[in-house]
Amino acid sequence: MKVEKIGDKLAIVIPDDVAETLGLHEGDSVEVRRSGSTTRLSDAELAGVWAQMTALSRPLPADYRFDREEANARG
Template sequence: MQLARWGNSLALRIPASIVELLGLKEGDDIEVNVAGTHRFEIDRDRSREKLVERMRMLRKPLPAGWRFDRDDANER
């Protein structure tokens, strides 16, 4: 792998074999961890998925017969 200049930053190209192995696509968030003096690990960033799962656990059912009324919601 080789570092390249991207604006004021440096970019690292990830080989296609790793992209395929991790199931990555353009725009995905990844997590890079330093694993030693000259080593690092790359994995999918799953923080968003974990947050969504936590939000789903907090979800409560709506009362029977409840309906959303836009006019009531927007009254002040």
């Protein structure tokens, strides 16, 4: 969604499909609350995180075989 300046106020532009899904119409009142935060990483930061994850990984033994039935067996 996009925030636009309309006169001396800010407005959030809600796409038609979202408004339709939410049953919103012109003139409706809505409440906006923060429900969490999103962190965006730069390419360099993402590469660093990926390098740390790779350093923590360990190879599986050559004879390792995943058995879905065994993993999901209930005893």
